[in-house]
Amino acid sequence: MFFTYLRRELRRRRRAALVVASGLALGIALVIVVTSVSSGTGKAQDKVLESLYGLGTDMTVTKAAEPPSDSGSDRPRRPRFEFDAQDEGSDEEQSSDRVMVQGFQTLASSTVDEVGELSGVADAVGGLSLQVVKVSGQFRRGQVQQDGRSGQGGPDGGPGGGGSSPQGRVQGGGAEFDVNSYTVYGTDVTESALGPLTSSEITTGRTFEATETDAEVAVVDSAYAEEKELEAGDTVTVKGTEYKVIGIATATSGDAAANLYIPLKQAQTLADAEDEVTTVYVKATDSQRIDDVKSAIRKNVPGTTVTTSADLADTVSGSLSTASSLATGVGRWLSVTVLVAAFLVAGLLTSSAVSRRVREFGTLKALGWSSGRVTRQVAGEAVVTGLVGGVLGIALGLAGAYAVTSASPTLQAQLGGGTGGPGGGGPGGPGRQAARTLDVALSAPVDLTTLALAVGLALAGGLVAGAFGGLRASRLRPADALRRVE
Structure with missing residues (x-):
């Protein structure tokens, strides 16, 4: 009814x-x-x-920025490039590169273990971000042409003389140098689940293996590989060291964190930064504990800056x-x-x-x-x-x-x-x-x-x-x- x-x-x-x-x-x-x-x-x-x-990264830990001193003595030194004089008539190409730590602020590698032992931390891994500046080119020697010119010089053309002396003039010559700047990131190959490389997908070749902690291998960002015409199997040279390209990575969102990725130990060697990292990537055991972990890191690891996803969202x-x-x-x-x-x-x-x-x-x-x-x-x-x-x-x-x-x-x-x-x-x-x-x-x-x-x-x-x-x-x-x- x-x-x-x-x-x-x-x-x-x-x-x-x-x-x-x-x-x-x-x-x-x-x-x-x-x-x-x-x-x-x-x-x-x-x-x-x-x-x-x-x-997968919930927060990152970096060294806290130090206040600049009035004297300016703590400013990072600018890279110096030196080129040797070549033999006469030689126009060979010369190159020199400098590897610098990004931001000139590093943490001890032991910081990774300190953070990883804190309550609420599921995993922690370190990374080293580098900036490489390479200058390459060649000098071109000019031609000296002699011509006579009257003057009031003294004997042998000196002051007070009344004779003339041959004058030399250099024509041509000069220098052409290219400056190439790119980024290199040292990643812990034993911890593939954390770090900037996780935001990219390997589209050609392979990623690092856990045994390649000190191997001379590299993964190249796809945009940089296209620019430099690099493929898997090629080699790239950084500060005189040749690295074999084992894979091409394409950023899944935004742009890549670096142009080249190499094992962390190799990056530390290139930058003369043994046992140092620029960033510690942290994953919490629970998303609800992120704030607690952030507070614990600030308390137990002084001199560091902790940045969470919420902090990053405020910058967008x-x-x-x-x-x-x-x-x-x-x-x-x-x-x-x-x-x-x-x-x-x-x-x-x-x-x-x-x-x-x-x-x-x-x-x-x-x-x-x-x-x-x-x-x-x-x-x-x-x-x-x-x-x-x-x-x-x-x-x-x-x-x-x-x-x-x-x-x-x-x-x-x-x-x-x-x-x-x-x-x-x-x-x-x-x-x-x-x-x-x-x-x-x-x-x-x-x-x-x-x-x-x-x-x-x-x-x-x-x-x-x-x-x-x-x-x-x-x-x-x-x-x-x-x-x-x-």
């Missing part, structure tokens, strides 16, 4: 039911789209952060940050406002429909229906209407999310140099000294949680509407209802 009456009433009042369902559908669809876009901006931001210091600006703020702030408030309005409208329309069915409900009560049964009937109709609105809202929301994903609007993420300093593990990551801009494609993924939220909102909307109408219907008295003429 309940479902038969329900079906007949909804069919008879399908226009009113469709209006109520459409209002709820718009509110639910807006919630789905805003939630999906918010999730998409969050994932886009995660990709940007992963490109800074690698996938541009359209990505704007979209994230709109989705989490204005978008959610807008969706809540529209949803509340839809609930209220549904409740008022249901209540209005009850007022037009006074004689109907009065007759049902006269036939023996209780107030509770009448209320349940009205509430049931409202819940079904809400579910219909939920189905329509999910369809509209999925269509909106699909449209956003298909369009894939490009957002820009501007990354500052950060407080970690050049080569540090803070914002900017290894080898990043200046602000830069990354392009990130926005998507709007819809997960099961979002769909469950939509169903819950549909049921809530139906219950709100049913509460309005049911309360109105329960207060009707049969005698008053039957006396009313419509």
